[in-house]
Amino acid sequence: MADELVIAGKTFKSRLMTGTGKHRSVEDLFAAVEASGTEIITVAIRRLNLDDPNEKTVLDHLDWDRYQILPNTAGCRTPEEALFTARLAREVTGSNWVKVEVIPDPQYLLPDPIGTLDACRQLIDDGFIVLPYIHADPVLAKRLEDIGCATVMPLGSPIGSGQGVQTAEEIQIIIEQVSVPVIVDAGLGVPSDASLVMEMGADAVLVNSAIALSNNPGLMGEAFKLGVEAGRKSHLAGRIPRKLAAAASSPTDGVPVAGSRS
Amino acid sequence: MADELVIAGKTFKSRLMTGTGKHRSVEDLFAAVEASGTEIITVAIRRLNLDDPNEKTVLDHLDWDRYQILPNTAGCRTPEEALFTARLAREVTGSNWVKVEVIPDPQYLLPDPIGTLDACRQLIDDGFIVLPYIHADPVLAKRLEDIGCATVMPLGSPIGSGQGVQTAEEIQIIIEQVSVPVIVDAGLGVPSDASLVMEMGADAVLVNSAIALSNNPGLMGEAFKLGVEAGRKSHLAGRIPRKLAAAASSPTDGVPVAGSRS
Amino acid sequence: MADELVIAGKTFKSRLMTGTGKHRSVEDLFAAVEASGTEIITVAIRRLNLDDPNEKTVLDHLDWDRYQILPNTAGCRTPEEALFTARLAREVTGSNWVKVEVIPDPQYLLPDPIGTLDACRQLIDDGFIVLPYIHADPVLAKRLEDIGCATVMPLGSPIGSGQGVQTAEEIQIIIEQVSVPVIVDAGLGVPSDASLVMEMGADAVLVNSAIALSNNPGLMGEAFKLGVEAGRKSHLAGRIPRKLAAAASSPTDGVPVAGSRS
Amino acid sequence: MADELVIAGKTFKSRLMTGTGKHRSVEDLFAAVEASGTEIITVAIRRLNLDDPNEKTVLDHLDWDRYQILPNTAGCRTPEEALFTARLAREVTGSNWVKVEVIPDPQYLLPDPIGTLDACRQLIDDGFIVLPYIHADPVLAKRLEDIGCATVMPLGSPIGSGQGVQTAEEIQIIIEQVSVPVIVDAGLGVPSDASLVMEMGADAVLVNSAIALSNNPGLMGEAFKLGVEAGRKSHLAGRIPRKLAAAASSPTDGVPVAGSRS
């Protein structure tokens, strides 16, 4: 049977979610989304520019029906702001999925655990499918699962930092302790970062900056697609244990011996 | 134009070399070699068992013409032993390629830099295409290139240890300083280890234990294939720089504001 | 002027706080406390054994007046339990300082951010000097400072695990962003772990298992004392920057040259 | 009995060797050497400036009789140059100790394993006490011990880079496999780097740039002194094992319970 990702009852083949921000051009976004094979894309909600209401955004060119749209609440610092943005998002996208971001800190963009839990509780009551972006805090992750979040999205490192996975130990514990999908979000810089968490048993990853700001977003999108698949298959195949000493990969006996010795 | 690996004038599409040791069954070996897409496979040279000379080995089942055979000198502790084994290998395989291993230490199987350089010099004089297995020592790597080795094969960690890449900094310097292909060998445990060095600019990797001793060698072979491709494409696409602070992936202005504020 | 640690207006010379748990003997506890030079010791609050009410604990032998007693709420899973234990602690120790632990998870003993914030708020209202044990979450740390906590005590890794500092990046951010003393607690295994966070600018560390369960608690207590001082002095002296390339420590010109060359 | 370092039959109390290069002033050098408690200092050999033969160097101010002088062969690229410099050093310092550096690579200043072994062999024949600076290569270290070197000095990371210990796994193996003193040299940036290798069982460390180029060499010299002692005592005391799960440091039973429950 197929190895599929299931979120809130919906089934996906791809375990690579991609953001649509920061692309230098529509062509880049297209190439990246295509090559990445993503089925879930995030979008932000922003004010329409009334001085130029017909100005196009990269999104005007995407065929929305092909993707699960996941609006985020980026830019919100409080639960109230997140709720307001989520409801606007639901109206405009028709999707009741929301990636919850409650981020008071502008420098490292780290999420507020208390504000996030609060926002998620209200959004779930309001009928949303809630995917919260969180610090890699296992206790918080468990609490979010308990109140009915569809996934948890712990960070690898600060958004857009490309530092990779600074939180491996915590993510490993989250994977052990929660049963909803664990989606590692933020900070991934290269496919090996994505492979690493997938090998540990993460269910999916979300990548934006590492693809969009690469010199070649299309090629990098494909690279992440392969890296995520590599990590997932490795997890299913089962890795060898780490050992301190070496273990020869060639037979240790039967080595030929020159005449003088036997 | 295609992105190909060239060793001693021969061209390869795959950048994943695989060992043929330690497999639990012929079926496992087949599955792994097939799924990995490898074009270069290593073999060891051992005494024929005269009490049962017709006993088959996994190799009797492989179609040799499909692969570049790379005999190794595993089990040799001195240059003399390596030379002797390499010459036997050349006779029986018809291949003058040899992966040089001069390893006095049975516990960590770390190679001897002096003995390895000496063996390589003699083997090159004797007409071999020489691929030395070495500690990740940039100065040694440069010397081996200078005497005419076809590649250098620095280790990630002890053979079969599955510890991954403990020598990233040194390997990065080797990649900077030598112009022959850099093939990371030994210790890789999961695809992310392979991706990591490919992202850094390594030309290929050699994997044996991590695939052969996985619970599912076929699936793990495929996982490494994908990981190597992911790493290579990422290297070609160009990664984003690492930053300490965060950088928002959604626009920071135009955030909607509930009525009470504006 | 002296380099002193100030917590809630009290001044301390030592930046090494020690726990009093897990010692194999009173002698071990004494040796460790003496050698560590600690001025702040933590204690737990537990039921008196009514079947043997005169049974001594290690604490009956300590001269309490020499130390700032810091009772903890270890074993509490909710804010209510933490409050109850803190009030009992205040009665019996006479100290209104409390190390707040709200820990629902028995396996990794990771603290609950929401429950901890809630407990701290109530304890501060009740007149306690509050030192919360937290996950290394910079946003939570800021919130705890804002409500009036005397310090924040982010973890290096799970309590008693000896894994060292798995949260260096987050601790660095906490040090940048909060102005109350940052005391790294839990998981430190060796003095280099303590030095590392002190070099980063942490104000103090709390150590228990690494000293108490060492083969020689007295000697290990001294080792941590030295490590903490080393790290603090290094922080004050200012470290050299990390560079990728080397920089000779001997002059590069004026190297003598054998006669044949000049 | 005292815990002493013995090199070539000489006994030392301090396990911190310091370089004398790169200091901004004589005062800095004095402060650093004093505070570090070092008993072994390295010096380089350079041409006298004939246009100003009376120009003083920092060394003219040190009381040489208080220290074991360890001249180095910094700047030498070949065994011949190292021999020549070592012999000049012996004449001018009266010391037959030499820190052997054979370094062909100007960018990372990594030593040449083959040239170093060759130089050491000749210097030992010539009556020198030989302390070779090497890459952290366990097989090379064993060979250098076998030919009679007094110590081995594996690098932590490139000279002056301040990267710390990038070679921990290899150094651990060297400590296991050689019986002469293992002195970690190069790249140490902070006391925790020194503590780390001392905790692993290294016998001493050599530090120059991290002290000399600190904002406060005297204070940093003291910090390293403390860090080395911390690491050594920790090694002797015996560290706790690393565990994945947590282990409570307070008793887990006897937690008081509010009246409603029991």
Next chain:
Amino acid sequence: MIRVTINGKEYEFESASTVEDYLEMKDLLNRSIAVALNGTVLRREEFASATLNDGDHMEIVRPVGGG
């Protein structure tokens, strides 16, 4: 003469009108947008009945690329 703040900027109108009128006037009715009036998000079917009064705050948003 009424004043309405739209996306943080104040605009003046001759007379009160509905949200729908405004969107039609700006040719935004068929665009993928969402509207909030005084902090309350409107459903499309509410556009016709919702009137803009003096001092009102309106937000008109659209999806954009984001992560």
Next chain:
Amino acid sequence: MIRVTINGKEYEFESASTVEDYLEMKDLLNRSIAVALNGTVLRREEFASATLNDGDHMEIVRPVGGG
């Protein structure tokens, strides 16, 4: 005959008494302990007036080594 749960264990007493009586009887009055009665922490000066009634829960605690 009254039943009081002390530190999670049930004890029977002939008649109601004060916390102080109990502690004196057990020779605990001068020990460094703290007491809670039915979830309320008592101050030392309250020991004399606090009476133990049937069904009460009492906690008697002490500091122990902890981290």
Next chain:
Amino acid sequence: MIRVTINGKEYEFESASTVEDYLEMKDLLNRSIAVALNGTVLRREEFASATLNDGDHMEIVRPVGGG
């Protein structure tokens, strides 16, 4: 009666013979093997001329799975 050590084990033969004779006798001539006599690796065409004498050491090897 001559003694030859083959792959580390001593064997006795009635009389001297060539490497080729021995391989034929053991039915190894068409197998993918290599042979070294007293430390010298033989080429296939040398099998017929190389004779096994008393005290000789012969190695007969094959490729096996290795890393």
Next chain:
Amino acid sequence: MIRVTINGKEYEFESASTVEDYLEMKDLLNRSIAVALNGTVLRREEFASATLNDGDHMEIVRPVGGG
């Protein structure tokens, strides 16, 4: 007229002299230095006998701060 290269720089002298003469002239005899003549390191007691001839290379070194 003879030419001697000292520390990489060529110097001219009226006539041949010993290393000791040169060091005395430069007031270096009592300084902590070492000398090599044409690649051979001299012992102090050899200074008096070692003569500087045309085309010689001499190195005069001292210890300096180093790591």
